[in-house]
Amino acid sequence: MSIKIITDSTSDINLDLAKELDITIVPLRVIFDEQEYFDGVDITNEQFYEKLVISKNLPTTSQPAPEQYIPYFEEAKAKGDSVIVITISSKLSGTYQSAVIAKDMVEYEDIHIVDSLTVTLGLQLLVRKAITLKNQGMSAEAIAVQLENTKTKVKLYALLESLEYLKKGGRLSGMSAFAGGLLNIKPIIEVRDGEVSLAARARGLSGGYSKLFELITQDKGINRNEEVCIGYSAKKDNMKAFINNYKETLNLHDFIESPIGSVVGTHTGPGVCGFAFFQNE
Known part of the structure; x- marks a missing residue:
């Protein structure tokens, strides 16, 4: 008997890394001009x-x-294994509901499904937390309880080059998107209570880096006992510039670097600098 950890492709953990971490990735789909692709x-x-x-x-x-x-759940049921599923926020996708339906269909109680209320870098942090707790010998049920308690501490901010893609995808109001296009204004979004919202606006990228730093350090700040995940979409330039500016101030000497994949990239576009961390208690 063992514990199997499953997440979805919006965690932006690629298949090679998933193998290394001994977890399973269930891909979402991206439909491009009627051509369907499995994310990652x-x-x-x-x-x-x-x-x-x-x-x-x-x-x-x-x-x-x-x-x-279902195949992963059936296999676990046959072996008597425990399963932990950590999904993208249920407010952003029906992925959580699909996992719940699959559990009901398989009729196996030792499947614990956690709605992360976050996505991409934030989701990846929760998955990595689950792996750490598993390696510490914690039971699947106890891990799921711990994740439910911990997920409210996950903060995720992203500096975007443009609000164009969020506007096109209907994730933000037209007015917010319009304002983001004026005078080289760079938007910073956050995932709060499972939903995407506009956290701040800044003039130009340098102003964006400064505002992102302010958001990260406000309230209770970064819990240094937990991992930090910094990500980018398509190109690393904006992420690298932010790290170079604030490496010492934020003590960014040890962090996870992660590309942001196609499902999240559909809504944010290229040039994103994302920052996820656990907030202090």
Whole structure:
């Protein structure tokens, strides 16, 4: 008997890393001009962003079907293993509901499904937390309880080059997107209570870095006993510039660097600098 950890591709943990971490990734789908791709499986990040920039139509994304979870749940049931599933926020996708339906279909109680209320870098931090707790010998049920308590401490901010993609995808109001396009204004979004919202605006990228730093250090600040995850979409330039500016101030000597994949990239576009961390108690 063992504990199996499953997440979805919006954690932006690629398949090679997933193998290394001994976890399973259930991919969401990206539909580009009627062509369907499994996120991170049959379209690379590079291929995706190349298509995104030149495409007239914004791609759409689709949650996994319950049937994508069932083989993993059936296998665990047959072996008597425990399962922990950590999904993208239920307010951003139906992925959590698909996992719940699959559990009901398999009729196996030792499956613990956690709605992360976050996505991408924030989701990845929770998955890595689950791995750490598993390696410490904690039971699946206890890990799930710990994640439910811990997920409210996950903070995720992202500095975008433009609000164009969020506007196209209907994730923010038209007025917010319009204001973001004026006078070289750079938006910073956050995931709060499972939803995407506009956290701040700044003039130019340098102003954006400064505002991002303010947001990260406000309230209770970074819990240094936990991991930090910094990410980028398509190109690392903006992320590198932020790290160079604040490496010493934020003590960024040990962090996880992660590319942001196609499902999240559909809504944020290229040039993102994302920052996820656990807030102090």
